[in-house]
Amino acid sequence: xxxxxxxxxxxxxxxxxxxxxxxxxxxxxxxxxxxxxxxxxxxxxxxxxxxxxxxxxxxxxxxxxxxxxxxxxxxxxxxxxxxxxxxxxxxxxxxxxxxxxxxxxxxxxxxxxxxxxxxxxxxxxxxxxxxxxxxxxxxxxxxxxxxxxxxxxxxxxxxxxxxxxxxxxxxxxxxxxxxxxxxxxxxxxxxxxxxxxxxxxxxxxxxxxxxxxxxxxxxxxxxxxxxxxxxxxxxxxxxxxxxxxxxxxxxxxxxxxxxxxxxxxxxxxxxxxxxxxxxx
Amino acid sequence: xxxxxxxxxxxxxxxxxxxxxxxxxxxxxxxxxxxxxxxxxxxxxxxxxxxxxxxxxxxxxxxxxxxxxxxxxxxxxxxxxxxxxxxxxxxxxxxxxxxxxxxxxxxxxxxxxxxxxxxxxxxxxxxxxxxxxxxxxxxxxxxxxxxxxxxxxxxxxxxxxxxxxxxxxxxxxxxxxxxxxxxxxxxxxxxxxxxxxxxxxxxxxxxxxxxxxxxxxxxxxxxxxxxxxxxxxxxxxx
Amino acid sequence: xxxxxxxxxxxxxxxxxxxxxxxxxxxxxxxxxxxxxxxxxxxxxxxxxxxxxxxxxxxxxxxxxxxxxxxxxxxxxxxxxxxxxxxxxxxxxxxxxxxxxxxxxxxxxxxxxxxxxxxxxxxxxxxxxxxxxxxxxxxxxxxxxxxxxxxxxxxxxxxxxxxxxxxxxxxxxxxxxxxxxxxxxxxxxxxxxxxxxxxxxxxxxxxxxxxxxxxxxxxxxxxxxxxxxxxxxxxxxxxxxxxxxxxxxxxxxxxxxxxxxxxxxxxxxxxxxxxxxxxxxxxxxxxxxxxxxxxxxxxxxxxxxxxxxxxxxxxxxxxxxxxxxxxxxxxxxxxxxx
Numbered sequence: 001x002x003x004x005x006x007x008x009x010x011x012x013x014x015x016x017x018x019x020x021x022x023x024x025x026x027x028x029x030x031x032x033x034x035x036x037x038x039x040x041x042x043x044x045x046x047x048x049x050x051x052x053x054x055x056x057x058x059x060x061x062x063x064x065x066x067x068x069x070x071x072x073x074x075x076x077x078x079x080x081x082x083x084x085x086x087x088x089x090x091x092x093x094x095x096x097x098x099x100x101x102x103x104x105x106x107x108x109x110x111x112x113x114x115x116x117x118x119x120x121x122x123x124x125x126x127x128x129x130x131x132x133x134x135x136x137x138x139x140x141x142x143x144x145x146x147x148x149x150x151x152x153x154x155x156x157x158x159x160x161x162x163x164x165x166x167x168x169x170x171x172x173x174x175x176x177x178x179x180x181x182x183x184x185x186x187x188x189x190x191x192x193x194x195x196x197x198x199x200x201x202x203x204x205x206x207x208x209x210x211x212x213x214x215x216x217x218x219x220x221x222x223x224x225x226x227x228x229x230x231x232x233x234x235x236x237x238x239x240x241x242x243x244x245x246x247x248x249x250x251x252x253x254x255x256x257x258x259x260x261x262x263x264x265x266x267x268x269x270x271x272x273x274x275x276x277x278x279x280x
Numbered sequence: 281x282x283x284x285x286x287x288x289x290x291x292x293x294x295x296x297x298x299x300x301x302x303x304x305x306x307x308x309x310x311x312x313x314x315x316x317x318x319x320x321x322x323x324x325x326x327x328x329x330x331x332x333x334x335x336x337x338x339x340x341x342x343x344x345x346x347x348x349x350x351x352x353x354x355x356x357x358x359x360x361x362x363x364x365x366x367x368x369x370x371x372x373x374x375x376x377x378x379x380x381x382x383x384x385x386x387x388x389x390x391x392x393x394x395x396x397x398x399x400x401x402x403x404x405x406x407x408x409x410x411x412x413x414x415x416x417x418x419x420x421x422x423x424x425x426x427x428x429x430x431x432x433x434x435x436x437x438x439x440x441x442x443x444x445x446x447x448x449x450x451x452x453x454x455x456x457x458x459x460x461x462x463x464x465x466x467x468x469x470x471x472x473x474x475x476x477x478x479x480x481x482x483x484x485x486x487x488x489x490x491x492x493x494x495x496x497x498x499x500x501x502x503x504x505x506x507x508x509x510x511x512x513x514x515x516x517x518x
Numbered sequence: 519x520x521x522x523x524x525x526x527x528x529x530x531x532x533x534x535x536x537x538x539x540x541x542x543x544x545x546x547x548x549x550x551x552x553x554x555x556x557x558x559x560x561x562x563x564x565x566x567x568x569x570x571x572x573x574x575x576x577x578x579x580x581x582x583x584x585x586x587x588x589x590x591x592x593x594x595x596x597x598x599x600x601x602x603x604x605x606x607x608x609x610x611x612x613x614x615x616x617x618x619x620x621x622x623x624x625x626x627x628x629x630x631x632x633x634x635x636x637x638x639x640x641x642x643x644x645x646x647x648x649x650x651x652x653x654x655x656x657x658x659x660x661x662x663x664x665x666x667x668x669x670x671x672x673x674x675x676x677x678x679x680x681x682x683x684x685x686x687x688x689x690x691x692x693x694x695x696x697x698x699x700x701x702x703x704x705x706x707x708x709x710x711x712x713x714x715x716x717x718x719x720x721x722x723x724x725x726x727x728x729x730x731x732x733x734x735x736x737x738x739x740x741x742x743x744x745x746x747x748x749x750x751x752x753x754x755x756x757x758x759x760x761x762x763x764x765x766x767x768x769x770x771x772x773x774x775x776x777x778x779x780x781x782x783x784x785x786x787x788x789x790x791x792x793x794x795x796x797x798x799x800x801x802x803x804x805x806x807x808x809x810x811x812x813x814x815x816x817x818x819x820x821x822x823x824x825x826x827x828x829x830x831x832x833x834x835x836x837x838x839x840x841x842x843x844x845x846x847x848x849x850x851x852x853x854x855x856x
Contacts, residue, residue, distance in 0.1 A: 034643040036590075086820055091642060092588050092781075093820045096773060099590075100820075103770060104813035111806050162386060169372045169383045175334060176370035181358035181387035181435055218766065222654050225647050256662050263655035270648050271636050 005134050010248035012140040015147030016209065017250075018243025020202045020220055021227030022151060022236070023195035029234020030171040030191045031079070033087065034095050037102035038224050039217030041196055044105065045071060045203020046212050047113055050120050060120045060204060061146070067200040075196025080189040087188075102217065109214035120207035143205050147243075150201045154194070155236050167191055171234055222259075226266045283346055285310045285471050286331075286362065286439050291340030293323075293330045300326040302495035303340065308439060311469040315482035315503065317515065318492035324475045325367065327492070328441050332364045333357045344439075359387035361438035367447060369428030373417030377408055380416050380427050384434025393436065401430040404460055422453035429457075433464065439471040440464070446478060458485060479515065493517045545694055552687045562686045567795045569689035570747040573696045574768075575775030575787035575794075577740040580700055583781030584709070585736040586716040590769055591649030594633075594656050595626040595741045596748030597763030601660065603749045604672040604758050615680050615753065616688075623745040630741035634734050641719070650766070657764035671759025674752060689750055696743045701784050703739075708732060716782075774812055778819055780826025789827055
């Protein structure tokens with residue numbers, strides 16, 4: 001019974017961790033950029049959701065109607081004006097620009113929201129129910145549903161729309177995509193926008209699942225890295241599997257060893273299969 | 281006489297201090313097949329890269345119809361009706377054949393007719409219809425070239441540039457592909473520029489030709505009228 | 519019609535002998551100042567910081583700017599050194615500071631050798647990610663490890679407590695040795711190989727550069743000196759815990775110093791470290807804004823001065839202080855091109 005309980009918990013959390021990694025995988029796989037500010041983006045998403053929820057007195061999930069488009073816009077502009085220009089100078093300068101962004105955002109959040117821990121409370125935060133002797137947390141179930149729906153929407157967008165196809169084509173061969181009439185700079189900006197939008201959703205989930213403060217970003221950056229590298233860059237199914245593996249590690253290792261186990265797993269994957277489990 | 285479809289006027293392109301294309305001029309009329317021949321490293325690919333906006337020219341002008349397209353972004357140029365099929369085809373290997381083709385109709389002007397054009401492409405290359413769900417990376421070299429041609433056709437171009445389409449293909453496949461290029465030209469009146477090292481084949485198919493050597497156009501004329509000796513001299517620069 | 523220029527013919531090289539003599543004089547003056555007590559404690563405190571940051575920045579520069587290994591995990595060796603100093607000088611072992619520092623550096627070398635087995639299979643962003651995660655993993659390990667006090671960490675009580683003067687001389691020595699080593703290394707065949715690797719790793723391998731041994735040498739040297747500098751930092755801090763030892767802001771400061779000064783120049787990190795220390799001092803007046811200002815400066819420098827201060831100066835004025843080119847003199851006389 002303990003085994004099944006662990007499996008269920010890990011599975012439910014898997015969606016949540018995949019969601020944290022999905023924005024990172026897009027940027028690494030498509031724009032070929034290591035975005036060190038992704039953790040801060042997630043935390044900004046959490047703060048936005050928290051402010052809107054308390055300000056308007058609505059259900060936290062409804063806040064996505066505002067945060068997702070807003071974060072998309074910020075991401076688009078950021079890539080179009082700033083990061084895109086740094087990328088022309090090579091991968092290291094671009095990496096360091098995101099590094100700069102990450103510390104700027106960290107302090108900006110500290111100035112705006114102080115260092116106090118925050119969280120997003122819901123009526124179902126602590127409720128659980130039992131099915132066949134297995135305890136299921138309502139919150140984990142909600143997070144799982146949010147994550148799966150977002151990832152499905154993202155995958156529909158990438159596979160069924162002209163812009164989504166253009167994004168995949170650009171990831172494959174940017175010059176050939178330009179020859180098919182794609183504006184590469186714009187596609188990169190859209191990809192960053194989508195990544196930011198996913199960070200908005202991930203941020204909401206982070207806020208509902210645990211407390212957060214302006215310096216929490218680093219931990220989520222590492223989580224995203226682990227999920228992305230284990231799953232293989234740019235692969236959505238791989239990200240989901242990696243999310244579940246990560247979730248299981250957290251459940252089995254608990255608070256003190258969960259992170260450590262996943263880091264060691266990441267290093268092992270890097271050594272054995274550097275392109276990830278499903279990577280080619 | 282009416283305006284030529286594509287006019288390249290005294291175009292120069294350089295990489296740093298190295299000048300790869302040095303004041304090249306050429307023109308293509310509507311519905312014409314033109315061949316651009318020359319040795320390896322003569323600057324043919326650099327010239328077409330500059331024409332399609334992949335490289336920025338250092339001086340000179342490119343006109344498409346009456347419009348100056350010099351230094352425009354590639355995506356703009358493609359949507360105006362000038363497409364390049366790059367060396368090796370460069371398919372999106374991880375995407376399905378159908379997705380590759382649909383990518384070609386990315387320019388807004390081509391999207392409305394995408395379904396109809398897709399039908400034409402499958403008519404031209406029936407083998408692609410059979411393999412429409414397969415990833416392009418799993419196809420043979422010749423089939424990948426067909427995907428690349430089909431992708432370019434999806435944008436409904438007025439002018440198509442083929443950069444060494446025969447490279448690495450078997451003679452039978454080359455012959456097949458050239459037949460289809462001919463039929464593209466006949467059916468849609470698409471102007472075609474063939475970049476080739478295989479002089480004989482290119483001359484047989486084209487209306488006029490240009491010979492490039494060390495970055496310059498050294499000889500041009502009607503393909504049917506050239507004599508072998510003059511051509512050889514221009515081609516090798518002896 | 520094919521024009522080629524050899525840019526080195528335009529570069530005036532301002533290194534030895536006048537520049538080298540000037541530097542030796544400066545170093546000797548600093549030593550005399552420290553030994554004779556001519557420098558006030560306030561200035562000495564600045565100097566210690568500058569010396570240590572120069573060392574760390576120079577090491578990161580060697581890794582990223584010359585060997586193409588953009589590490590985001592150098593804090594790993596700072597943390598190891600800090601913990602080693604705390605442990606070795608504790609009543610349990612009771613060693614003096616100097617041996618404690620050497621132990622820290624030794625442990626770092628061993629760990630770096632082990633890490634190289636994992637890290638050197640990776641390139642580019644995978645390498646950066648792996649270094650960051652490896653440092654995080656060690657942080658977690660120390661969080662869970664009872665012997666080093668878990669999350670609460672250790673108190674550092676060195677007995678006898680070293681004088682500021684001693685610390686200053688020690689830091690100066692580490693800094694001078696590090697600079698001399700980097701400068702010397704870059705002017706040997708190894709330096710030539712490193713530069714080739716940075717420009718194109720495949721071509722470098724194809725002309726016979728042993729990629730693995732070059733990388734290993736640089737990585738281990740960087741770990742050794744970063745650990746020495748990091749260990750001294752913790753002497754003054756008094757405590758160490760996982761989040762302070764393995765803090766990514768250590769690497770942030772190295773990156774800042776190298777970028778501002780100019781990566782791929784030996785003199786760059788020296789300028790960068792001086793700017794960083796003074797900027798940090800000034801920024802203490804604006805609590806909460808320091809990272810915003812540092813981050814903005816980093817981004818602006820990358821966008822508008824991509825070669826950093828020294829790199830830009832070199833390009834503008836066409837001279838080079840401390841050229842790492844072995845053949846700069848011969849090339850200078852060679853009027854290449856037409």
